[in-house]
Amino acid sequence: MSxxxxxxxxxxxxxxxxxxxxxxxxxxxxAVLNRFPWDDDWPWLVRGMFALPAGHPQGxxxxxxxxxxxxxxxxxxxxxxxxxxxxxxxxxxxxxxWWSAVVHLSTDFEPDRVFEWRPTDAAMAGLYAELxxxxxxxxxxxxTSE
Numbered sequence: 526m527s528x529x530x531x532x533x534x535x536x537x538x539x540x541x542x543x544x545x546x547x548x549x550x551x552x553x554x555x556a557v558l559n560r561f562p563w564d565d566d567w568p569w570l571v572r573g574m575f576a577l578p579a580g581h582p583q584g585x586x587x588x589x590x591x592x593x594x595x596x597x598x599x600x601x602x603x604x605x606x607x608x609x610x611x612x613x614x615x616x617x618x619x620x621x622x623w624w625s626a627v628v629h630l631s632t633d634f635e636p637d638r639v640f641e642w643r644p645t646d647a648a649m650a651g652l653y654a655e656l657x658x659x660x661x662x663x664x665x666x667x668x669t670s671e
Contacts, residue, residue, distance in 0.1 A: 530599040532610075532629040534640075536621065539652050541662075548581060550622035550657060551589040558591070568597055568606045570613040578581045588624070599632050608630075611640065618642060619661050622652055627635030637670040 538554045541547050561572040575593045578584030600606055603625035626642040644660045
């Protein structure tokens, strides 16, 4: 018998300050995801899990909502897989320009969890530098549905 985990969420892409190329960071995020691998070792984090909205104005009024989801094989004997998956997800976050990220994780073996990432003030300042920097520092929180 096999077990399944469902995960889904969103990353809110950052914008530039008014007067600059407002949507420039969205294009950088799109380029990162377009280069993201289509194959990976389990627990998978692959390009096919992500969807990007249409540009302004049809799919992006102001903020870019990068959404993702997957049904993944779960392993009752290896609960560390979710720490590994979260590490892969955080490695992706270090390449993107974003304001917040959320992952919902539902497994057969643990209560449902919601993970949330918020950039630090210093990381946010890097978004608005003359040469913007991806977010590399954040606070991660988790809550359960127990």
